[in-house]
Structure formats: structure tokens, C-alpha cells
Amino acid sequence: MIDPRKEFMAQLRRYQMGSVSRRHFLGVTGLGTAMAVMGAAMPGLLPRKAYAGNIGDKVSLATWPNYHDPKDFEKFKELTGADVEVSVFGSNEEFLAKLQAGGTGWDVFVPTNYTVSTHADLGLIEPLDLAKIPNYDIAAQDAKLIGEGTVKGTVYGAAKDWGTTGFAVNTAKVKENPTTWKEFWDLTRGAYSGRVTVHDYQLTTIGNALKYYGYSFNSNDEKELADAEKLLLEAKPHLFAITSDYQPAFRNGDAWLGICWTGDGKQLHRDIPEIIYVLGKEGGEVWTDFYAIPKSAPNREGGYALVNFLLDPAVNATEVQFHGQPSTDSRTNKLLPPEMLNDPIMYPAADLLSALEFGSAATFTNPARAEILARFKAA
Amino acid sequence: MSQNNSATAESAFDVEFRSVVKHFADVKAVDDVSFGLRQGSFHSFLGPSGCGKTTSLRLIAGFEQPDSGAVEIAGQSVVGVPAHKRPVNMVFQHYALFPHMDVAANVGYGLRQRKPRPDDAEIGKRVAEALELVRLPQLARRRIWELSGGQQQRVALARALINRPTVLLLDEPLAALDRKLRREMQIELQNLQREVGITFVLVTHDQEEALSMSDTIGIMRDGKIVQFGTPEELYDAPVNRYVADFVGESNFFSGAVASCDERGAVITTASGLTLAAPLSRLGGRLQPGSTGTIAVRPEVIGLWNKAAAPQGLDVARPARLLNRIYLGDHSEFQVEAEGLGSVLVRLPKHSTAGQALEPGDEVVLGWERSKALALADI
């Protein structure tokens, strides 16, 4: 039995130490405007520039919460003299909305596979000049995972990492050992009412509600979506929260079951071993995140330099060990410790993987799905 | 004062203090004060700021409670009774009229607090009467900020009188008015007091105001009453220099007391001059060797051209006229007298001696010894 006071203090300490990321909640606020300037306080004064060309003293990166090891940005600063200015966002829609509105000032951002073509079609991102990213070796990538970085034969995205969307289970509390989305939603409306979180994100929340019925994760069929909405509205009163920032709820012991991405599952399991990560047997989502350069990038050269640096297999390996998402790059995987490669959360069994679908651009941009999520949240 | 009132029964006092002490932190604001105010009298507390006069008033009102001693109103002890349960009302220094109410609402405020509350018709009638009393019947619906200072003063009076208090307290009520209005209001307050027959207690630092209106005055210093008496007593028979200084104007010549008997005292000034004067009737004897003062009112002193000075004056000193101020019915002269220093002299308009004098003239000043007073220098 854990002394509750000690546990209380440990949790508080964890909050203070920031393993429950401070940046994370800036993401969920919808306006991830908090900027963190990494690196030393004297830009461009001391470091020698090992990189060719002048990339300025600042590179602006828009990315996801808990997605980079800050030490790597310090290394980048040492090499190039440029600070990395990080802003954190909670959804792909936000990236798109901000770029559509203009004036982001981003040099690099991290869209997910199903949004790359939309960005490209709208002319918001530029074809990558692969000569400037020598560290991105397409031959070394897992071809199954990087397809959507290329639109009509042109490479727009350099794969960063990949992952899945499953659910987290606190096995100390949930004894039923759920393995399917059907069980997930039934337990939500049953034994674990008030203990479940779902994403504040239409693609995964609606997609995994569709899986309850055995429909495609990507379904845009009106009737199937109506079924999913009905399930979501039924589940709503039983939910602890609708949030993409669910780690605190799990760490606090408030949430016992919830839709979860690989990295969060990995981080939760690392700190609290009784929390496990499960892929629904019916399937669900597999995804890849890509580095992309906005057409509006004020420091394009800096953006390329940063992408190239982060995709250096050695750097990428430290990144992977930090964020817990598997890499698409075989050279990076070779540098990872074996226990990571054997970790079923990061590298699930092949039969589970084969049931997963990539989210599609049509699913992502479907206004009907956005409305369903809005109605679900407002209900 | 106790001699004056000892014959009167206890219940004849509307307000009585017995050995009242009140501290604020280390400061003794009221220090062992005792007095009684006769029913229907107009009493003033006079003194500089910080002398304890306002605290005394607040002890009567109930805003302060004494540390020790007895406070009685109409023969009843009010120690521990909060302000809202005392049969006294106050006119505040800056009137403290309620800005969110009109004149009638302000005046009727006291009635509306009564339990049981009089009905609206009764309140309306009494408000009209009160406004009639202060001669403002037409202003009932005005807002407070639309009134002049004098009108606000009257509204404050009407508001304080409407509950027919046993005692009306007035805290520097005229301080904010200009001189002419102040004179008018002084007369009006006196008339009003006679009309309503309530005991009035006024706090002021203006001796003229206190002298002109009061039946009795208590002169205060450092939390104590220095002298309590009628205006005449205070003016003619001050107990010491402090009172003489506060009541009317005097020239003070101080020095060591050379001798003193029941008829008077002799004082030697620092310049070596010897001056004699009778003792104040209420002042008591001076200790030889201590410091004493000869007080001479400016109107008692005569002033003559050097050549025209009469013979046989009790006191006569050569002097030089420094300045002359014309003040309508009289003139004030500032002279530098040998051995006395600067002296103020006041001569009536038709004084033949005064008319011819110009600054710079060599003059003689003098007075009759019997019209001066020998006072303790405290």
C-alpha cells in the first residue's frame, strides 16, 4: 500500500519537474502561442557556425507537445548559432487554420500524414529540396509509412516518426483486460463511467467510435457517422474529459481508460507501469508525422538546417528515446536500445498493425465530422 | 464650574462627565475630565486641534467609549451604549449628508430608523416642519450637491434635530462657511437653540464663535479642561496665560515673579523692567521665583504722541510706531516699546490721539495697572 501523502508529494514533484508537460496544456488551449526560446541567452555571439551558409539566429518550429528533446535544440544552437523558437499545438486543424490565416512566422512544422496533401493542394507548403536534407535517406525509410509525404510524385514531407492510436488502460483499476474498441465503449458506458477520456479530436474520437460498429476508421458515410454520433452522445455523460491532454488525468488517478497515442502510452507506462497501451483488435489508426516547410517560412534555410539536423540518425535516436514514438528510419532504429525495439507499445505485433488504417485527407477535411465533434462536445 | 453648579440637582445635567479617561494608543486624548452641562444650555469646547475637544464630543455621541469614568446623558449612564441607541444627534464637520438621497430623504433619515417606523404621512409632515425650522421648506426635492454650503448646513441641522434629541452635538459646524455666512449662522444657531430648547454642545477652535454663542465654555488643552465658565469669566478672569491667550487678544510680558500677595504680583522682565498687576479673580497666586506673565488687552493700552503723553500713568514706556492697520470702527497699532518689545494697541476710530499718528513716530504707550492681569505662565 502506498502512503497517500508520499504519493501526493511525488505527483506534485512530477508536476513541478514538468514530466506532465507545461507545454502540453498550451497546446490544448487552442491558441498555442506560448513560445519557448531554447538555447543560451546571447544569440549568435559565442558559437562557431559549423553549418555552411548563414541561417540567421532564429528558427521557428511549430510542433506537438512532448515531441522533442530540448537538449537537441541546445546542440543545434551550438552547431549553427541559431535559437529554436518552439510553439506547441494540439491539433492538425490548428496548423492548417493558422497557415490559412497567414502570418505564422513558422520555418518548420509537423503535419500528420493525412494533412500533407491538403497543405500541398492549398499551396501552403513547398516541395522539399531534398539536397538540403542529406540526412533524410528515403531508401532507409519504411516505405509503408512514408507514402503520404509525397503528393503526386513530389516530396512535401520528410518523415519524423510514426505511431498508432489505441487506448490506455490502468490495469490496477480496470480488471476486464479490454482488447477491442467494442469493449472500450461498453466499459465506458458501464463499469468505468466517469473514468474515461477521449480525444478532443474528430479524426480519432469519431474514427474509434466507428470501429465499435466495425466500420472503417475513415468512414464518411452519412449513416455510419450518424451511428458513431449516437454512440458518442450516449457516452458523453460517462466521460471524465474530452481532451487531448489526458496524461495528467491518468497520472492523477482520475482517468483509468482513454483513447491514447503511442507516445503518451509509452510515457505513461514508463512512469506508471500498471498503465498499459492497447491496440483495438478491430483496428484503428496508424499515422506518420512529417517535417514540412511552409511557403511563408521567413527563414527557409534555417528550416532546412533544423530538419536535416533532427533527422541525423544519432540525433533522431535521442529524440525517439525522449518522445517514445517509433522511428521510420532503419538507421535510427539501429541506434535504439533493444528493449525499445522489442517494446510492444512502440513496435506492436504485425497482426495488430495490419488491421490499422492511415487516416485519409477526406476524413480530415470532412466538415460533417467536424460538426459531429462540435455537437458531441456541446451536448 | 463645580462651585457654580453645586446647588443644582444632578438630574439637571443633560450631559455629565465624571473622571473620564480615553486613550488612543499611548496618547491620552481625554485625561480625567469632569463637567456637567445644564439642561437647555449652549456649551462650547474650545481649544487647538488635538486638545481632546472632538474626542469629548465623540464620547457623548457614542462613537468612542471611555477607558474609565462615567458618561451620563439626562442622568442615565451611557457607557457601553452604541451611538445608534443614544438620545443625541450630531451635525458633522462637513455635514456628512447622504449624497445618494435628496434633501427630504436626508432630513427624514432619522425618523425612518425608528422602531416602529412612523408612517409616510407622519414622516412627510415632520420633514416639512424640520425644513421650516431651518427655513428651507422649498428645497425638499433638491439633490445635496445642488445646495450651497449654508443650505447644506441647514439640512444637516434639520436632519439632526428631527429626532428631537436630548442633546445636539455640533462638530465645527461653521468651519467651512465664509466669514459673513458664519456670522449669520451663529445668530441663527443661537435663535434655533432658544426655539427648540435642546442642549447644544459645540466644538470649535474659533474663540469668537465660542464667545458669541455659548452659555458656558470649556477651554481644553492636552486632554484636560483648563477652565470651565461663562464667556465673561473666561475673558475677565482667565485662570492662566493659556486661557487669556485663547480668549480674546492680549499682550503678554513675562518674567520672574518678584513678589505676590492677595492684591497682585510684581514681575521682573528679562529686560529688567518691573511690572505689577492685580491677580486674576479665578487664577490663584503666583509663586515668587517662578515665571509669571502680565497680560494687557490691546484696548486697555493708550498711545500718545511723545509730546502729548499725559502724566501719572501707572505704566508708561517710550516706543516707536511700526505699523498702523485701519479696521473700520477701530485701528490697530504695532509699536516697539523699550523693554517690552512688540506691543499691539487698539484704539477706537475717534481716538484723537490715534488719528495723528504715523508709522515711524516716536510715541508713548501706557496703561492703568488695575486693568492688567498677573497670570501664571502656563
Place this chain on the structure above:
Amino acid sequence: MARARKWDWTAILLMSPSFAIFLALLVLPIIVVLVLSFGERAEAGGYEAAFTLAQYANLPARWAAFRNTLSLAPTGTILCLLAAYPLAYFLAVKASPRSKLLLLILVIVPFWTSFLIRTYAWIFILGGKGIPALLDWVGIPDVRLINTPFAVLLGIVYAYLPLMVFPIFVSLEKLDKRLLEASEDLGASPWATFRQVTLPLSAPGVATGCMLVFILLMGEYLIPALLGGGKVFFIGNALVDLFLQSRNWPFGSAVAVSLVAIMLVTVTLYLRLTLNRRGFRDQSMV
């Protein structure tokens, strides 16, 4: 009358910078939003020029958000007032000058740290390892605080308290304390004095505080998002979703225009009511 038409050039020159700022930061955005609200959503999101009332016709789809905002914003304002008035009263009337400064600083100090950090602290306090754990310890199990309307209201009161405290404090501090003595002197008990003098004279502060808090609450989205777990949905949350998630700018604009319109109407009504009531009360005092 004759000189009313005359231009006061000094005044115009002095006013022009603030007028320009007013125009650029307030009027222009509202015009933009108004124009957008009559448009259509472009295929990939955003705005496509059109003239249609479809967005306004679709407003009932956000009925729940309007209902939540229009019930929780006034409730929050009133709770804020109930919490703030005693505090402001104590600060202005009862506290000694020395402790007054200290207490005022204590009211302000939390606002030196980020609003998000403070709200996040509440997530922890109200979460399972916070107060519910303590309650469980003393034998009251299964209390849910976080992600409830209660938590949202608590967060609102906490966040907006100073905005309510300061106007009331200022109006109470300005209040001439002799008026309280005058009332007491005239026979009013302390409670009667409070009711008839203190409260009416602090009404301007109360009105200002309520307005400030209410207007800001109508646009609130962070507190419901963080302390409501995404389940307590304000118009502000609907707007964030519409602009940043669905990228349905025209509908978002229509919702925003409706919000502004509702606020204008309620604030106007409120001002009319408070001003009239004060006039009415003055008359009825006699």
C-alpha cells in the same frame, strides 16, 4: 446652440490617436467578422465570398454553448460578487491601513504568475489526488470535482475575483466614513447603515465589477477547457473549435456576431436597469 457646430480642433487632434486605435482594433475587426458571417465555408475550410443567411440559420446547432454561457456567466458573476464584496468591504472599511496594503498585495500577487499555471494548479487540487483524496481519507469517498460545472465556476470565481474586488474596493474606499457615523448617529443599526448607506454608495463599484466580469465571462474559453475537461462548453469554446478545428470561418463569425449582439443587449439593459434603479431608490427613500 449656435456654437455647437464649431469644430474644436484641439480636441480633435487630441482624440485622433485614440480614435484611430479604436477604429483599427475594435471597429474594423467587427466589420470583418460581420462580412465573413454572411459568407460560406470554402471546400478546405476558411472563407468563400457569398451572401447567405445560412450561417445565422444554423445558429441553433450551437444552442447548448449559448445556453451554458448565458447561464454560467451570470451565475459566475453573482458568485464572484458574493465572494468579492465581503473581501472588498473588509479591505476598505475594516482593515487597518498597514494590513490593508498587505492584503491588497495578497489579492494581486497570484496574478504575477501565469493564468495557465494557476488554473493548472486547480486541476491538481480538484483532481483525484487533491481534495477528493482528502475527502476519501476522512470517509467521504467518490467525490468528483474536476471537469464539472462546479470546477468551472470555482475557476471563474478564482480568476475574476480581483476584477470584482477592485472596483468595489475603490468605491468603498472613497465612501466617506463619516456618512456611516452619521447614519449610526441618526439611529440606524450597523446592518441598517450597511443597507441604506454603504450598499447604495458602493453600487457604482458593484455595477462596474459585474460588467467587467460578465463581459469577460461571456467570451471565456480557457477555464471551461481546462477545468471543465472539454465537457462544459462555452461560446468561447465553440468559437475556438469553429475557427481552429472545423475552420468554418463564416459560421464562427456568425456565432461571434451573435455573441457581440447578445452582450450589447444585456449590457445596455443592465445599465438601464442599474441607473434607473438607483434613481428609483433615491426617490423611494422618503
